[in-house]
Amino acid sequence: MTFINYASREINCKIVYYGPGLCGKTTNLQYIFDSTAPQARGKLISLATETDRTLFFDFMPLELGTVRGFKTRFHLYTVPGQVFYDASRKLILKGVDGVVFVADSQEERMDANIESLYNLQENLQTQGYDLLKIPYVLQLNKRDLGNIVTAEDLAAELQQKGEPVIEAVASTGQGVFDTLKAVAKQVLTELRKG
Amino acid sequence: MADTPILLREQQYHQIKAVLARLRMDSSAKVVFLVDKDGQEIASQGEVGNLDTTSLASLAAGNVAATGGMAQLIGEKEFPTLSHEGEKDSIHISVVGRLLLMVVFDERSSLGLVKLRSKQVSHQLAAMFDEIAAGNYDDLDSPFAGITDEDIDSLFS
Numbered sequence: 001m002t003f004i005n006y007a008s009r010e011i012n013c014k015i016v017y018y019g020p021g022l023c024g025k026t027t028n029l030q031y032i033f034d035s036t037a038p039q040a041r042g043k044l045i046s047l048a049t050e051t052d053r054t055l056f057f058d059f060m061p062l063e064l065g066t067v068r069g070f071k072t073r074f075h076l077y078t079v080p081g082q083v084f085y086d087a088s089r090k091l092i093l094k095g096v097d098g099v100v101f102v103a104d105s106q107e108e109r110m111d112a113n114i115e116s117l118y119n120l121q122e123n124l125q126t127q128g129y130d131l132l133k134i135p136y137v138l139q140l141n142k143r144d145l146g147n148i149v150t151a152e153d154l155a156a157e158l159q160q161k162g163e164p165v166i167e168a169v170a171s172t173g174q175g176v177f178d179t180l181k182a183v184a185k186q187v188l189t190e191l192r193k194g
Numbered sequence: 195m196a197d198t199p200i201l202l203r204e205q206q207y208h209q210i211k212a213v214l215a216r217l218r219m220d221s222s223a224k225v226v227f228l229v230d231k232d233g234q235e236i237a238s239q240g241e242v243g244n245l246d247t248t249s250l251a252s253l254a255a256g257n258v259a260a261t262g263g264m265a266q267l268i269g270e271k272e273f274p275t276l277s278h279e280g281e282k283d284s285i286h287i288s289v290v291g292r293l294l295l296m297v298v299f300d301e302r303s304s305l306g307l308v309k310l311r312s313k314q315v316s317h318q319l320a321a322m323f324d325e326i327a328a329g330n331y332d333d334l335d336s337p338f339a340g341i342t343d344e345d346i347d348s349l350f351s
Contacts, residue, residue: 002199003234006334007207012234042248047256056256059233061248064349070337072349075233075252091259095232181350188346191338 001095002191010071013187014095015180018120019102020112021053021081024141027170028102029058029076032180035173036062054080057092064184074184081116090123098135098187099124100179102170103158105140105148110157117158135186136163139179144169200230201331207237209322213315214239217295221311222303224283227296228319229254236293254287254296262289275312277305290316291323 003012017025026046033044040063047056058078065072079089093099101120103113121131140154155165164182168175202210210228218226218240225240227247233255235247262272276287286297286308295316297308 001230001232001234003202003230003236004199004337005202005207005236007202007204009337011337014232014234043246045249045253056260059249059252059256061252067341067345067349068337075248077252087263088260091256091263094259095230095234177350184349185346188338188341188349191336192341 002097002187004070008071009069010073011067011191012073012075013097013184013191014075014077015098015100015183015187016092016096017076017078017100017102018089018116019081019141020104020109020116021083023081023102023104023109023113023116024168024170025078025081025102026052026054026058028100028139028141028168028176028179029060029078031170031173031176032062032076033060035177040064053082054078055085056080056088067188072188074180074187076180083115086119086123089119090126093123093127093129096124096127096129096134097190098137098183099131100137100139100183101158102139102141102168103154105142105151105154106145107147107149110149113154113158117160132161135183135190136160137179137183137186138163138165139168139170139175140165141168141170141175143167143174144172198327200234200236200326201329201334202236202326203329203331203334206322206326210237210319211239213318213322217297217311217315220314221297221299221308223297223299223308225298227251227254227294227298229294229296231255231258231289231292231294240298250296254285254294258287258289258294275309277309279305286312288312288316291320293319293323295319 042061045059060076166179214226227238228236229251233252235251278285
């Protein structure tokens with residue numbers, strides 16, 4: 001949910017990275033964190049298990065710059081991908097302004113992608129949102145691996161509404177900022193509509 | 195239905211800050227925050243110093259959301275207050291409608307005092323936010339109304 005403060009001239013928006021377990025949601029955030037100037041971002045908070053699996057969420061505030069005198073800040077969240085953390089995923093979607101679905105391109109993760117996408121639709125609905133109406137981007141991650149499904153086949157299976165589809169290798173940064181830009185642009189365009 | 199955006203006028207922001215300042219003084223607290231349930235910091239008062247208030251706001255919302263989820267599993271609507279006691283500093287959070295009132299305090303205060311003072315201002319803050327939610331903002335120029343594609347692109351250049 002967007003928060004516009006006319007006193008401090010700030011706009012805050014919330015973007016959530018969604019997807020199946022180990023698809024690279026945290027890696028996306030980690031790359032953004034590592035490649036952004038410290039003054040433009042806050043801490044990367046990671047509520048993870050001892051084996052670095054996301055337990056609740058990762059969080060990072062990112063300041064993109066000024067639009068018409070208003071500081072534009074995006075709060076980036078990831079959800080825990082593992083199936084049994086569904087209660088946490090629901091909570092994190094509260095107040096979301098834009099969603100990035102990170103799909104794992106590996107053949108053996110196709111079912112997990114579909115299950116997670118279905119889960120996203122369901123959980124958005126619980127919070128009063130419609131996937132077809134909110135700013136949304138599909139990222140096809142892990143394009144550097146050998147056993148991957150073609151981008152066309154993945155898009156045919158996972159694309160919902162003509163949303164931008166971005167091929168990525170989050171560990172090296174390929175496609176990470178393009179994804180963020182694509183979703184942020186849609187969020188700002190929504191704000192323009194009022 | 196999803197919550198509508200919060201639009202805060204300058205005057206309303208200063209009124210909220212004044213309520214928080216009084217709460218901070220009356221409860222002898224270090225810092226007082228108002229955060230929305232989605233994790234956005236709305237206002238703060240006190241010894242903020244190097245405190246990472248943005249992260250604190252996000253974690254407070256996560257904390258309340260998680261305990262709220264637990265409450266529902268045992269048949270409660272929510273847990274309206276949460277307290278965390280540390281060796282030196284402690285945190286008290288109370289749920290006020292769609293907002294969270296968070297007070298950080300140390301040995302100069304006590305949990306009882308913070309609870310009492312928080313409760314006293316909760317009604318006032320709730321009333322202020324009812325007014326904010328019901329307000330008419332047609333007179334406010336949306337900073338995004340006249341935004342161009344070039345403006346958006348410039349954020350990423």
